[in-house]
Amino acid sequence: MPEYLIIDAAADAYADEIARLTGAPCSGIVCTSGKQAVEKYSGQPVVFGNPDMVASVLAELPNVEWVQSTWAGVTPLTAVPRRDYVLTGIKDVFGPPMSEYVTAYMLAHELKLFERMQHQRAHDWFPKQSGTLFGKHLCVLGTGSIGAYIARVAKAFGMQTTGINRSGTATDAFDQIKPVNEMHDILVDVDYLVATLPATAETNNLVDAKALARLPANACFINVGRSNVVNDDALMQSLRENKLAGAVLDVFDTEPLPKDSPLWETPNLVITAHKAAPSQPSLIAPVFVENYRRYCEKQPLKYVVGFERGY
CATH class of the missing domain: 3.40.50.720 (NAD(P)-binding Rossmann-like Domain)
Structure with missing residues (x-):
């Protein structure tokens, strides 16, 4: 199963939740900033993270095939010209x-x-x-x-x-x-x-x-x-x-x-300060876990975003 990067200020909490859901140690590399993600990147094909952070370093992650957003909105990523990967969003939890x-x-x-x-x-x-x-x-x-x-x-x-x-x-x-x-x-x-x-x-x-x-x-x-x-x-x-x-x-x-x-x-x-529905690891991690299983089994991913459509 391929290694992946978790890029989010709450990356540790996401890793803990993934471990709890799978019953096994999380195989993701925890990165609490974009800078840390670039430093730890070694060709991982999967990224699970905050769209703002991921968008800021995506150009420095050349082998990425799939990005799972931790947000419902993915505008920072659809605004980036790069289109050679699959982007999935979050639905049915907010x-x-x-x-x-x-x-x-x-x-x-x-x-x-x-x-x-x-x-x-x-x-x-x-x-x-x-x-x-x-x-x-x-x-x-x-x-x-x-x-x-x-x-x-x-x-x-x-x-x-x-x-x-x-x-x-x-x-x-x-x-x-x-x-x-x-x-x-x-x-x-x-x-x-x-x-x-x-x-x-x-x-x-x-x-x-x-x-x-x-x-x-x-x-x-x-x-x-x-x-x-x-x-x-x-x-x-x-x-x-x-x-x-x-x-x-x-x-x-x-x-x-x-x-x-x-x-x-x-x-x-x-x-209010963009808090109507915060991305809580307990809500978001299950979406990644399911999609990661699908990715490993070469099945269609859920909640694929159309870059031109924006959602």
């Missing part, structure tokens, strides 16, 4: 944490939790009525495993669910599916718009000023996909002018978000 994150902020919005906390700090009795998710309309941009899981959880709260994808191909996770060219027609009666999309040319600036203008003033936008999907300037303007009730952003063009970014001071905007 649905639960993503749905918990989205549901938590939808509930916080309905229950006015942030307002109530502000009034509590001011020792101010705040009797304003809460809302409810029941009967509200959730629209999810992206109907893959994450979007579908979010929709199923939303249905448990009695929400109406619409999924938006490229073709309008149906899936039983949603009440209805519409193609992206009909998105603006759907937005007029959406209460929550959630983006789970990857960063591609097709998703770039999808939630722009025109799309935001179609949303009702009571709507809330949540982005747990990639930052290219939304036009930040248009979003900030909508929030400042009270044309949108709220927004939650977990992803940004520059991370950490610069301290002088106007997003920090935008009203009714919640900022």
Whole structure:
């Protein structure tokens, strides 16, 4: 069985989890930085790692045949010109944490939790009525495993669910599916718009000023996909002018978000530090272990990424 590199800040934890799953010592070489990976590289054909780190040293790993990402997103690797290897991503593991994150902020919005906390700090009795998710309309941009899981959880709260994808191909996770060219027609009666999309040319600036203008003033936008999907300037303007009730952003063009970014001071905007669904070794390692078995047995790998497609 071929040796492989593990390139990630949490490489030791990944190695421990692989050993636990296989019942044997991990045969991977632990590298907690790209520099360390280059130093330890001796022709290994397999890399399991953080896309940012791997992309930074991929040119110095000439014999690599397969890279397994530890992230759902693989943009750093698809942005690199090299295409002479198989790239696999992560699917079917981020649905639960993503749905918990989205549901938590939808509930916080309905229950006015942030307002109530502000009034509590001011020792101010705040009797304003809460809302409810029941009967509200959730629209999810992206109907893959994450979007579908979010929709199923939303249905448990009695929400109406619409999924938006490229073709309008149906899936039983949603009440209805519409193609992206009909998105603006759907937005007029959406209460929550959630983006789970990857960063591609097709998703770039999808939630722009025109799309935001179609949303009702009571709507809330949540982005747990990639930052290219939304036009930040248009979003900030909508929030400042009270044309949108709220927004939650977990992803940004520059991370950490610069301290002088106007997003920090935008009203009714919640900022989280790209933590909607962290890559936990206990969730990610099983995907690598299964794909590594397939690689060794010369079987098709799961979750192969199309470089041009971007996912």
